[in-house]
Amino acid sequence: MISVEDLNVVFGRGAKSFHAVRNVSFEVARGQSFGLVGESGSGKTTVLRALGGLVDRVADVDGTMTLEKEVLIGKRSRAFRRRVQMVFQDPYGSLHPRHTIDAILSEPARVHRLDRIKERVVTALEEVGLDASYRFRYPHQISGGQRQRVSVARALIIEPDIVLLDEPTSALDVSVQAEVLNLLMRLKHEHGLTYVLVSHNLAVVAHMCESLAVMKDGEVVETMSVEQLRSHQPEQPYTRQLLTASLGYDRAAIDLFEEY
Amino acid sequence: MSDQPLLMVEDLRVTYDTPTGIVRAVDGVSFELGREKLGIVGESGSGKSQTGRAILGLIDRRGRVDAKRLEFDGIDLTSAGEDTMRTIRGGRISMIMQDPKYSLNPVMTIGAQIEEAFTIHSDASAKEARKRTLEMLGAVRIRNPERVYKAYPHEVSGGMGQRVMIAMMMIPEPDIIIADEPTSALDVTVQLQVLAILDDMLTRRGTGLIFISHDLSLVASFCDRVLVMYAGRVVEACAANDLVNARHPYTRGLLDCLPRLEGGHGDLPVLKRDPTWATTGER
Numbered sequence: 001m002i003s004v005e006d007l008n009v010v011f012g013r014g015a016k017s018f019h020a021v022r023n024v025s026f027e028v029a030r031g032q033s034f035g036l037v038g039e040s041g042s043g044k045t046t047v048l049r050a051l052g053g054l055v056d057r058v059a060d061v062d063g064t065m066t067l068e069k070e071v072l073i074g075k076r077s078r079a080f081r082r083r084v085q086m087v088f089q090d091p092y093g094s095l096h097p098r099h100t101i102d103a104i105l106s107e108p109a110r111v112h113r114l115d116r117i118k119e120r121v122v123t124a125l126e127e128v129g130l131d132a133s134y135r136f137r138y139p140h141q142i143s144g145g146q147r148q149r150v151s152v153a154r155a156l157i158i159e160p161d162i163v164l165l166d167e168p169t170s171a172l173d174v175s176v177q178a179e180v181l182n183l184l185m186r187l188k189h190e191h192g193l194t195y196v197l198v199s200h201n202l203a204v205v206a207h208m209c210e211s212l213a214v215m216k217d218g219e220v221v222e223t224m225s226v227e228q229l230r231s232h233q234p235e236q237p238y239t240r241q242l243l244t245a246s247l248g249y250d251r252a253a254i255d256l257f258e259e260y
Numbered sequence: 261m262s263d264q265p266l267l268m269v270e271d272l273r274v275t276y277d278t279p280t281g282i283v284r285a286v287d288g289v290s291f292e293l294g295r296e297k298l299g300i301v302g303e304s305g306s307g308k309s310q311t312g313r314a315i316l317g318l319i320d321r322r323g324r325v326d327a328k329r330l331e332f333d334g335i336d337l338t339s340a341g342e343d344t345m346r347t348i349r350g351g352r353i354s355m356i357m358q359d360p361k362y363s364l365n366p367v368m369t370i371g372a373q374i375e376e377a378f379t380i381h382s383d384a385s386a387k388e389a390r391k392r393t394l395e396m397l398g399a400v401r402i403r404n405p406e407r408v409y410k411a412y413p414h415e416v417s418g419g420m421g422q423r424v425m426i427a428m429m430m431i432p433e434p435d436i437i438i439a440d441e442p443t444s445a446l447d448v449t450v451q452l453q454v455l456a457i458l459d460d461m462l463t464r465r466g467t468g469l470i471f472i473s474h475d476l477s478l479v480a481s482f483c484d485r486v487l488v489m490y491a492g493r494v495v496e497a498c499a500a501n502d503l504v505n506a507r508h509p510y511t512r513g514l515l516d517c518l519p520r521l522e523g524g525h526g527d528l529p530v531l532k533r534d535p536t537w538a539t540t541g542e543r
Contacts, residue, residue, distance in 0.1 A: 039447035040418075144304075173303040173474065175531035178517035182527050200447065207519035207528070230522055245448040246521070248481030254456040257449055 001030040001194055002051070002162065007063035009043075009050050020046045020059070022218040030161075033188070033195040035205035035212035035226075037242075043218040044198045048164050051196065052076075052086050067162070082112050085155035089167035091147035095139040101125070101150055102135040105157055112158050124153040128183060145176035149183065156187065165197045169204065181207060202246045206230060214239045216260060265292040266435055266468045267315070270329035274310045274319055274492075285310040285323070287492035293436065297462065297469045299483035299500060301476055303514075307492040308472045312438045315470075316353060317345050333435065351381035354429040358441040360421025364413040370397075371409035374428045381432040396427040400457050419450035423457060430461055437462070440472045455482055476503065476514055488514075491538035510537050 009021035053076035128149040169177040274286035397405035443451040513531035
């Protein structure tokens with residue numbers, strides 16, 4: 001459904017330019033979840049933003065990205081924006097502090113000229129496990145987990161096919177993370193959604209995705225199935241080190257870490 | 261290794277008077293710390309950071325700290341004056357904060373900041389301080405101590421910044437280090453490397469560590485003993501390697517709701533909170 005081929009993203013020009021994404025290629029089938037894993041600065045979020053059309057104004061984007069037959073280049077069409085939505089990492093920074101939940105959820109519906117907006121807002125809230133009483137609250141009046149539910153509702157209110165998730169639970173406590181991950185899985189099954197999930201947490205990716213790409217310094221180190229990850233059989237030493245590190249503190253193992 | 265405890269805490273309370281009533285951020289916490297690594301885990305708002313700050317008298321004026329006993333090396337910290345506290349803070353008990361970006365002075369070189377931490381608690385000469393600072397930067401495995409000595413905090417990476425903080429906190433050779441999420445802002449491999457450096461230094465000097473973290477698996481693998489906090493109380497205390505067999509439903513819930521590499525795609529168990537957890541103490 002989504003195909004990315006030889007994607008390159010370069011910020012800036014000349015001597016100060018920064019090559020954030022190098023020759024990245026992957027494919028995501030309809031109804032699948034694809035994970036992008038890596039440490040900070042590996043370029044995983046930039047790939048996601050490039051896919052969503054959020055970096056074209058500030059960077060040179062080169063390569064071929066397609067959504068079914070539509071070639072994704074430059075400013076995205078309204079139809080694309082209806083089909084592809086994004087959920088951001090920080091539930092404290094991604095909701096307008098002076099807009100009510102009702103205003104936050106109505107806006108995308110109005111932009112896409114949908115009817116029965118009030119009804120849609122209530123349904124969207126119910127879908128993410130919040131009742132209608134939340135409509136006239138402000139973001140600061142609800143918890144971090146509830147805010148991330150609102151972010152998910154905002155993405156889903158215009159009925160997209162694809163949701164780009166950028167570290168959707170990394171700012172949340174683990175008990176709240178479990179609730180949000182369960183919610184995302186349920187919504188995926190109910191609406192037949194396709195996810196591209198960016199995360200630094202291998203366990204979250206293993207839980208959510210069928211396949212994943214491991215990134216390092218803007219490049220894909222390896223692409224593999226989640227079974228390969230689960231059986232601790234990555235091919236690349238970098239991935240194996242990442243996997244070892246995710247298992248917790250082991251003094252002896254740390255001495256064997258290498259710089260990549 | 262632990263003979264006489266370094267720190268004794270009994271019935272520690274931190275309360276805030278707010279317009280909506282009294283908030284009990286820490287509600288009767290008791291523990292002893294020897295020359296060991298003690299982990300305090302809990303979710304946001306559980307009171308774990310407030311406990312660490314209360315020990316050093318860093319609770320701001322709006323909060324009130326009470327304790328039946330808060331004793332460090334025979335000194336009663338609840339009644340100690342600001343002068344005494346100043347010799348203890350940084351010198352004998354030091355604190356490593358979460359984010360080097362906010363905890364280092366942006367307009368002072370790294371060398372000058374570490375030196376300051378040293379000279380303020382000793383009467384060493386400038387030359388001696390510089391020598392010790394460079395040694396310390398080497399000890400936290402900074403490859404080019406001379407360069408980092410002259411650098412400003414924005415010129416080094418997050419992992420290096422956190423190593424600088426460890427160097428700064430270790431240089432006065434404190435008896436206790438309180439580390440509040442010291443590596444949560446770092447990538448996982450760097451996090452473990454930084455912890456290994458801290459671990460080795462603690463072992464060498466017999467320093468006690470209070471390690472405050474939200475990361476259960478990290479605490480279970482890094483620390484010797486763990487306190488689990490919920491709503492200002494310690495609901496469970498156990499040996500770190502025994503955390504997997506935790507009995508309190510809150511601890512169990514926290515462990516169970518973590519996604520696992522080997523797990524399937526099925527629903528994760530969700531923590532069901534029981535109001536009695538907030539009113540009953542350690543089992």
